[in-house]
Amino acid sequence: xxxxxxxxxxxxxxxxxxxxxxxxxxxxxxxxxxxxxxxxxxxxxxxxxxxxxxxxxxxxxxxxxxxxxxxxxxxxxxxxxxxxxxxxxxxxxxxxxxxxxxxxxxxxxxxxxxxxxxxxxxxxxxxxxxxxxxxxxxxxxxxxxxxxxxxxxxxxxxxxxxxxxxxxxxxxxxxxxxxxxxxxxxxxxxxxxxxxxxxxxxxxxxxxxxxxxxxxxxxxxxxxxxxxxxxxxxxxxxxxxxxxxxxxxxxxxxxxxxxxxxxxxxxxxxxxxxxxxxxxxxxxxxxxxxxxxxxxxxxxxxxxxxxxxxxxxxxxxxxxxxxxxxxxxxxxxxxxxxxxxxxxxxxxxxxxxxxxxxxxxxxxxxxxxxxxxxxxxxxxxxxxxxxxxxxxxxxxxxxxxxxxxxxxxxxxxxxxxxxxxx
Amino acid sequence: xxxxxxxxxxxxxxxxxxxxxxxxxxxxxxxxxxxxxxxxxxxxxxxxxxxxxxxxxxxxxxxxxxxxxxxxxxxxxxxxxxxxxxxxxxxxxxxxxxxxxxxxxxxxxxxxxxxxxxxxxxxxxxxxxxxxxxxxxxxxxxxxxxxxxxxxxxxxxxxxxxxxxxxxxxxxxxxxxxxxxxxxxxxxxxxxxxxxxxxxxxxxxxxxxxxxxxxxxxxxxxxxxxxxxxxxxxxxxxxxxxxxxxxxxxxxxxxxxxxxxxxxxxxxxxxxxxxxxxxxxxxxxxxxxxxxxxxxxxxxxxxxxxxxxxxxxxxxxxxxxxxxxxxxxxxxxxxxxxxxxxxxxxxxxxxxxxxxxxxxxxxxxxxxxxxxxxxxxxxxxxxxxxxxxxxxxxxxxxxxxxxxxxxxxxxxxxxxxxxxxx
Ligand SMILES: Cc1ncc(COP(=O)(O)O)c(C=O)c1O
Ligand SMILES: Cc1ncc(COP(=O)(O)O)c(C=O)c1O
Numbered sequence: 109x110x111x112x113x114x115x116x117x118x119x120x121x122x123x124x125x126x127x128x129x130x131x132x133x134x135x136x137x138x139x140x141x142x143x144x145x146x147x148x149x150x151x152x153x154x155x156x157x158x159x160x161x162x163x164x165x166x167x168x169x170x171x172x173x174x175x176x177x178x179x180x181x182x183x184x185x186x187x188x189x190x191x192x193x194x195x196x197x198x199x200x201x202x203x204x205x206x207x208x209x210x211x212x213x214x215x216x217x218x219x220x221x222x223x224x225x226x227x228x229x230x231x232x233x234x235x236x237x238x239x240x241x242x243x244x245x246x247x248x249x250x251x252x253x254x255x256x257x258x259x260x261x262x263x264x265x266x267x268x269x270x271x272x273x274x275x276x277x278x279x280x281x282x283x284x285x286x287x288x289x290x291x292x293x294x295x296x297x298x299x300x301x302x303x304x305x306x307x308x309x310x311x312x313x314x315x316x317x318x319x320x321x322x323x324x325x326x327x328x329x330x331x332x333x334x335x336x337x338x339x340x341x342x343x344x345x346x347x348x349x350x351x352x353x354x355x356x357x358x359x360x361x362x363x364x365x366x367x368x369x370x371x372x373x374x375x376x377x378x379x380x381x382x383x384x385x386x387x388x389x390x391x392x393x394x395x396x397x398x399x400x401x402x403x404x405x406x407x408x409x410x411x412x413x414x415x416x417x418x419x420x421x422x423x424x425x426x427x428x429x430x431x432x433x434x435x436x437x438x439x440x441x442x443x444x445x446x447x448x449x450x451x452x453x454x455x456x457x458x459x460x461x462x463x464x465x466x467x468x469x470x471x472x473x474x475x476x477x478x479x480x481x482x483x484x485x486x487x488x489x490x491x492x493x494x495x496x497x498x499x500x501x502x503x504x505x506x507x508x509x510x511x512x513x514x515x516x517x518x519x520x521x522x523x524x525x526x527x528x529x530x
Numbered sequence: 531x532x533x534x535x536x537x538x539x540x541x542x543x544x545x546x547x548x549x550x551x552x553x554x555x556x557x558x559x560x561x562x563x564x565x566x567x568x569x570x571x572x573x574x575x576x577x578x579x580x581x582x583x584x585x586x587x588x589x590x591x592x593x594x595x596x597x598x599x600x601x602x603x604x605x606x607x608x609x610x611x612x613x614x615x616x617x618x619x620x621x622x623x624x625x626x627x628x629x630x631x632x633x634x635x636x637x638x639x640x641x642x643x644x645x646x647x648x649x650x651x652x653x654x655x656x657x658x659x660x661x662x663x664x665x666x667x668x669x670x671x672x673x674x675x676x677x678x679x680x681x682x683x684x685x686x687x688x689x690x691x692x693x694x695x696x697x698x699x700x701x702x703x704x705x706x707x708x709x710x711x712x713x714x715x716x717x718x719x720x721x722x723x724x725x726x727x728x729x730x731x732x733x734x735x736x737x738x739x740x741x742x743x744x745x746x747x748x749x750x751x752x753x754x755x756x757x758x759x760x761x762x763x764x765x766x767x768x769x770x771x772x773x774x775x776x777x778x779x780x781x782x783x784x785x786x787x788x789x790x791x792x793x794x795x796x797x798x799x800x801x802x803x804x805x806x807x808x809x810x811x812x813x814x815x816x817x818x819x820x821x822x823x824x825x826x827x828x829x830x831x832x833x834x835x836x837x838x839x840x841x842x843x844x845x846x847x848x849x850x851x852x853x854x855x856x857x858x859x860x861x862x863x864x865x866x867x868x869x870x871x872x873x874x875x876x877x878x879x880x881x882x883x884x885x886x887x888x889x890x891x892x893x894x895x896x897x898x899x900x901x902x903x904x905x906x907x908x909x910x911x912x913x914x915x916x917x918x919x920x921x922x923x924x925x926x927x928x929x930x931x932x933x934x935x936x937x938x939x940x941x942x943x944x945x946x947x948x949x950x951x952x
């Protein structure tokens with residue numbers, strides 16, 4: 109293939125306005141926004157709109173941050189001590205507090221191992237940017253959170269998806285994962301607990317994933333923003349402590365567990381017990397962090413108190429609400445003809461399968477959810493944006509009244525449109 | 531030139547840990563950090579260290595944010611209303627307040643024209659990322675703020691520098707600027723008032739710059755983070771209102787004027803009266819903003835009150851301190867043999883020329899400042915990091931006592947090392 113001929117513009121020729129967005133800007137795409145913008149959304153004016161679409165626990169006002177978090181923020185603000193530039197990787201005392209909170213006997217952390225970023229999103233961006241070049245690839249879960257792909261595409265990094273298994277509580281299909289690895293794979297992204305699945309991996313399952321990573325020498329980016337957000341019968345296992353050798357960048361943040369996504373406080377915990385990441389990756393993360401200087405300094409200063417002072421009862425209360433809600437949704441949706449809700453084990457989401465052949469009016473999850481909003485004023489996200497076609501995702505953070513009302517409307521909608529198989 | 535041969539690694543061969551930072555991470559470089567890390571800094575233990583190096587107005591505790599800003603932040607925090615995700619370009623009411631504050635009869639703004647970002651740094655990154663592809667170039671001022679280059683290099687965008695003229699209060703050398711434009715030039719970055727120069731451009735001078743941009747059809751990125759921070763005899767002219775047609779992305783933020791750099795609240799004001807940027811550039815900015823979701827929501831919610839409630843006396847007081855300090859520094863440094871301070875007209879910096887041939891012990895500004903810290907415990911930034919070799923930059927934000935003490939030590943240092951020309 110020969111290179112395209114080069115055209116030399118003369119000054120005279122170029123002197124017209126010719127301002128175009130960069131390729132990077134055009135590649136950068138939030139698939140949720142892109143799809144929602146394309147949808148024909150006209151909620152039924154006779155019914156109040158209920159949005160089950162947004163992964164923001166604050167929007168309904170029923171879930172509040174711990175009082176300790178707001179208090180810490182306010183008290184740090186009025187000391188006037190933390191209004192200045194923090195180091196690009198974050199204040200040392202904030203990093204120390206995060207290291208202490210997430211340190212584990214098998215995976216110890218010091219403040220040197222923490223990089224504070226603008227939300228877990230910022231942390232993920234740093235991790236992806238430091239590990240992969242254009243043309244390299246990342247392995248992403250399907251269904252999975254769409255931001256990984258947004259970041260990767262923006263940087264011309266390829267995405268390959270490995271399957272999670274619906275009938276096995278969304279565990280990874282290990283053979284599929286392994287088959288997707290090639291010589292350009294730079295990291296495996298593991299989301300646990302999962303958005304959009306609400307799944308929580310067992311220790312054994314995490315060990316199986318780690319075995320693949322170890323065998324093929326691929327580092328893991330563990331998105332653990334929902335760490336510890338698991339239902340009563342479940343246990344959360346952080347990924348890094350289960351491996352003595354796989355290098356892991358674990359991403360977390362305050363957004364979900366402390367119900368403050370707007371505060372934009374996230375972090376990376378670097379687990380690298382055998383120096384595989386080494387100074388080079390740490391240095392790369394530091395360099396990348398210098399461009400924008402992540403997180404708000406007052407929030408950073410409040411982090412030690414937020415992590416230490418929030419009482420266990422707060423965490424328990426939040427999870428109890430989320431679990432009660434999830435069960436409520438599951439029980440009602442189970443009665444809807446043509447739906448297959450998958451009961452979550454944690455986080456704040458549920459995926460609901462649509463037996464699309466039994467809804468002959470609707471070609472896919474997009475059309476299904478479009479009609480659902482237009483008839484019933486209930487907005488669920490079509491899960492094709494999470495690589496889960498013919499599912500929709502609901503959030504389980506709404507107050508009981510709205511939740512039950514929304515579920516009943518979904519059932520009514522299904523009853524109306526369901527056609528039994530011939 | 532033939533392509534390099536492609537090596538296909540077999541799976542077996544690749545199964546060793548081989549984790550390297552990406553090219554992007556390695557290209558990303560803060561020249562200030564890189565140089566300071568290389569310097570041999572051993573402050574004289576007999577003298578307290580005075581840092582004139584950091585452009586953070588909060589570090590000495592003498593300059594505080596307006597009480598209204600902290601109050602607004604605290605009051606927004608305790609309403610619990612702004613803890614959720616803001617739209618990726620910012621809350622509408624915050625954007626509206628910024629639009630109102632910076633709207634001008636000749637360059638009107640609405641909330642649609644504002645993109646909120648993580649600091650002015652985040653705003654600059656969005657602007658550069660949306661306008662330039664790898665291989666394109668930006669025209670940057672020399673001397674100039676180093677972040678533009680950090681962002682550009684990280685994205686493989688080329689930097690070309692145009693000269694500011696020391697003997698003309700750091701005005702742009704218009705002929706030099708024009709000569710640097712080529713068919714790959716995507717934007718001219720104009721910093722006014724300037725870091726590191728402390729210069730403030732006249733209306734006529736801005737019109738000269740705009741004429742070049744118009745003639746060659748190159749949009750302008752106006753870094754106006756120091757907007758309105760000018761000394762008594764000066765007037766600040768925003769760039770966009772002076773042009774009826776050049777499309778301008780004007781970047782600003784709370785960092786300097788409100789003495790809260792850690793809050794990370796910046797913005798872009800899109801000035802595009804003839805639709806040259808058009809929907810495409812706006813859409814590109816929105817897309818890019820979706821990756822990390824810029825600024826803290828509580829600070830965003832406080833923006834309207836910060837901009838409206840801060841009394842004029844606060845701004846006046848801050849500028850009076852900065853001007854008094856700048857004069858104080860200038861008057862003392864003028865007496866130092868071998869130094870040529872350039873009196874600033876605004877912002878919070880001064881560049882000081884070193885007649886390096888009269889300091890035969892020191893080969894350049896780096897060695898000069900290194901020895902200055904080691905003998906006198908005064909830390910000034912060697913201005914080669916700002917493309918101003920044989921200058922150093924001082925900040926004018928210190929309390930009077932430290933300022934005078936530091937200046938006197940610099941004078942003593944020069945007296946000791948100055949050698950008159952033969
Ligand atoms: C799996 C996952 N990772 C990361 C994020 C982003 O978190 P943050 O708001 O801290 O950027 C989210 C938010 O929904 C998420 O679901
Ligand atoms: C000229 C200039 N632009 C932008 C910035 C960055 O501002 P922010 O702290 O809001 O990112 C600075 C900070 O020193 C600056 O001097």
